[in-house]
Amino acid sequence: MYRQGVYRFLLTRQWVILTVVALALIPTMIELGFWQQSRYELRTARNQRVSDALHADPVPVERLTSPGHAVTSKDKYRTVTATGTFESDQEVVVRRRVNSDDEVGYHVLTPFRLADGKVVLVNRGWIPANGSQTAFPKIPAAPAGRTTVTGRLMADETTEASGIKNVTGLPDRQIMLIDSAEQARRLHAEVLGGYVQQTAPEPEGGTPEQISDPGREDAPLNYAYMIQWWLFAAAVPVGWWVLVRRELRDRAEAAATEEKPAEPEPAAV
Numbered sequence: 150m151y152r153q154g155v156y157r158f159l160l161t162r163q164w165v166i167l168t169v170v171a172l173a174l175i176p177t178m179i180e181l182g183f184w185q186q187s188r189y190e191l192r193t194a195r196n197q198r199v200s201d202a203l204h205a206d207p208v209p210v211e212r213l214t215s216p217g218h219a220v221t222s223k224d225k226y227r228t229v230t231a232t233g234t235f236e237s238d239q240e241v242v243v244r245r246r247v248n249s250d251d252e253v254g255y256h257v258l259t260p261f262r263l264a265d266g267k268v269v270l271v272n273r274g275w276i277p278a279n280g281s282q283t284a285f286p287k288i289p290a291a292p293a294g295r296t297t298v299t300g301r302l303m304a305d306e307t308t309e310a311s312g313i314k315n316v317t318g319l320p321d322r323q324i325m326l327i328d329s330a331e332q333a334r335r336l337h338a339e340v341l342g343g344y345v346q347q348t349a350p351e352p353e354g355g356t357p358e359q360i361s362d363p364g365r366e367d368a369p370l371n372y373a374y375m376i377q378w379w380l381f382a383a384a385v386p387v388g389w390w391v392l393v394r395r396e397l398r399d400r401a402e403a404a405a406t407e408e409k410p411a412e413p414e415p416a417a418v
Contacts, residue, residue, distance in 0.1 A: 158396060171389045175382050182378035185371045192368035199363055202226035203301070210269055210345060213302055216333065218342035220304040226363060227302045229345060233263040235271070235291035239336060241322045242286060245313065246275060248358055254278040257357045258327060258344070259291050260336060261298060270332055270344035271298055274357030283320045289356050300345035305329050 158164060203226055210229040214220055242255035254277040261271045276286060306326040308315055315325050324331075333340035346360050 155397065155400075158400065159393070164396075167392070168389070171385050174385050178378045178382035178385070182375045182382065185375035185378060189368050189371035189375060192366040192371060196365050196368060198222065199226050199365075203228065203362065207299060210302065210341060211263070211267070214269075214342045216267065216339040216341060217330070220302055220343035222304075224302055225304055228299065228348075229302045230297060230299050231261060231263060231269050231271075231345065232295065232297045233261050233269075234295055235293075236260040236262055236268075237288075237291045240288065240291075241324050241332075242276075242288070243272075243324055243327060244282070244319070245325070248275045249361055252277060255286060255323075256327075256360075257288055258324070258332075260332070260338075260340075261345075267339045267341060268333075268336060269341045270327065270329060271300065272303070272327065272344055272346045272360065274347065274352065274359040276357050282323075285320065285322055289352060289354065292350065296350070298345065298347055299349040300347040302343055303327075303346055304343050 159168065202224070205227055207228040207230050210231045213224045213227060213229060237259060240257060240259035243258055244255060245253060246256045247253055254275050256275055257273040259271050259273055260268045262268055273291065276288060278286065280286070304310075305328050306313070307328075308326070311326065313325055319325070327344050329340045329342050329344060348359060351359065
C-alpha cells in the first residue's frame with residue numbers, strides 16, 4: 150500500500166514551496182557567479198592596464214594630453230615628464246584628502262608653466278589639515294626656477310568617478326575636485342587636460358607627502374566568489390534530493406510501523 154503514490158508528498162504545500170525556492174535559487178546563484186566573473190575580468194584588466202602604464206618609459210606630458218583633452222584609461226598612470234617653472238602664487242589645495250595612514254588633509258595643486266606658455270597642473274602631494282580649514286594652510290615651497298618634474302598622468306576628477314561632491318562657496322584657493330577646465334578659467338591660461346601626480350623630484354623634508362602608487366585591486370577574491378556561487382548552485386539540487394530521500398525513508402519507516410501486526414495478548418489462566 151505504501152508504494153502507491155510514494156512521491157505524492159511533493160505536492161504538499163511545504164514541498165511545493167521548498168521546490169519553488171530551490172528552482173529560483175539555482176539560476177540566481179549562477180547569475181551571481183557570472184557577475185563575479187565579470188568583476189574578476191574587469192579588475193584583472195585594470196590591474197594589467199595600471200601595471201603596463203607604470204612600467205612604460207616616461208614621455209613628455211604634451212605627447213599624451215593637451216588643453217581640453219580628456220585623459221583616457223589607456224594613458225592614465227603613464228609616467229610623464231615636464232620642464233618649466235612652478236607658479237606657487239597660484240596654487241590651490243584640494244580638501245578632504247587622506248594620506249597612506251588615512252589622515253585627513255589636503256592635496257597641494259600647483260600650476261606648472263611649460264616653455265611654450267601652456268600650464269600643466271601638478272599634484273605635489275599631501276599635507277595635514279592643521280588648524281582652521283577656513284584659512285589657507287601653510288604649504289612647503291615648491292622648487293624655484295626651471296625644474297623638470299616626473300609623475301603619473303591622471304584624469305580630471307568628477308563626482309561620478311570619485312564620489313566627492315563638488316561643493317561651492319569654499320574658502321579662497323580651496324577646491325574639492327581637480328578639474329583642468331575649471332583651473333584654466335581661473336588662471337586665464339591654456340591648461341593641459343588632466344593633471345600630474347608628482348613622483349620626482351622628492352620634496353625637501355618629505356613634505357608634501359607624495360602620493361603612493363595605486364594599489365592592485367583584489368581580483369582573485371572575485372574569482373573565489375565566482376567559484377563559490379557556482380558551487381552553491383550545484384549544491385541546491387543535491388541538497389533537495391537528499392531531503393527527498395530522507396522524507397521517503399521516514400515515511401517508509403512510519404508505514405512499516407503501522408502495518409506491523411499487533412502481538413496477541415497472553416491467555417488468562
